[in-house]
Amino acid sequence: MSAFLAPIHFMVYGKNQLQEQLIAAIADKAVAEGWQTEAAVEGYVHRETQPLENIIDLANIHGWLSASIEDVEHRLAALVTELLFGHPERQEVLERLAYEEGTKQAAGEGLEAGEVFQYMMTHLVDGMPCDGVNMMRDQSADTFRWDKMADVHSRYWTEVEGSPAVYDALRSQFVAGMLEKTGYEVFSSNGVNYILQKKQTA
Numbered sequence: 001m002s003a004f005l006a007p008i009h010f011m012v013y014g015k016n017q018l019q020e021q022l023i024a025a026i027a028d029k030a031v032a033e034g035w036q037t038e039a040a041v042e043g044y045v046h047r048e049t050q051p052l053e054n055i056i057d058l059a060n061i062h063g064w065l066s067a068s069i070e071d072v073e074h075r076l077a078a079l080v081t082e083l084l085f086g087h088p089e090r091q092e093v094l095e096r097l098a099y100e101e102g103t104k105q106a107a108g109e110g111l112e113a114g115e116v117f118q119y120m121m122t123h124l125v126d127g128m129p130c131d132g133v134n135m136m137r138d139q140s141a142d143t144f145r146w147d148k149m150a151d152v153h154s155r156y157w158t159e160v161e162g163s164p165a166v167y168d169a170l171r172s173q174f175v176a177g178m179l180e181k182t183g184y185e186v187f188s189s190n191g192v193n194y195i196l197q198k199k200q201t202a
Contacts, residue, residue: 004058008129012065013052015125019072020046022101022174023079029097030083035090044079046072066128073125073156080170081162091166098170102177109181113144113196116184120175120196127152137193144196 027041048055057064084090107119117139126133133152137145153171154164168191175186188194 004061005053005056009056009061009065010052011122012128013056013068015123016065016068016072017048018105018123019076019125020048021104022098023072023076025097025101026076026079026083026094029093030079033090033093035083035087041079044075046075062128069125069127070156073153074159077156077162077167078160080166081157081160084162084166091169095169095173098173099177102174103180105178106180107178107182109183111182112141113184113198114139116179116182117144117146117196120178123178124171124175142198146194146196148192148194 024045024047027036027045030036030041031038080094083094105123107116111119117136121134127150131150131152133148133150135147135149137147139145151164153167157164157167172186179185183198184196185199186194186196
């Protein structure tokens with residue numbers, strides 16, 4: 001059965017599973033902090049342990065993966081929005097948690113900027129590969145510039161009356177955790193044009 005699946009399909013599923021881990025960590029944190037009961041948050045968590053080939057619809061691979069992305073994006077937005085409703089101070093806690101979760105997927109040392117970018121793109125949910133969300137502008141050994149060609153995340157947050165800015169903050173911290181050992185950081189002044197570059201030292 002797995003003969004029908006290509007590496008890109010496993011990569012997309014792997015990205016989804018990492019976001020599933022973030023959702024589970026947020027749910028667990030909410031229970032530990034007394035924000036919600038376990039029963040109240042468990043509906044947002046999907047603890048799938050089966051390999052992709054056992055659960056995917058091989059007759060509709062693209063559709064199944066696309067629906068899986070929509071599902072994981074929606075549940076993250078819904079859970080975080082519920083937890084922050086009336087309690088904006090919790091966002092700082094969730095951002096720290098996102099950073100910690102990012103460190104669990106930390107990229108290694110000694111990578112060039114392009115290699116770090118590729119590592120990020122194999123770990124972050126950004127729609128389907130055919131959506132062409134991220135387009136490179138230029139690169140060197142120490143910098144990588146790209147443009148975000150489409151916003152594939154905001155609608156999940158607005159649909160649950162949440163703030164896309166919260167997603168941006170959580171993602172930024174998750175990325176910072178991933179890059180902790182690399183010596184790189186990501187900047188964007190407008191949410192469209194991005195640069196990955198070596199951290200500036202004083």
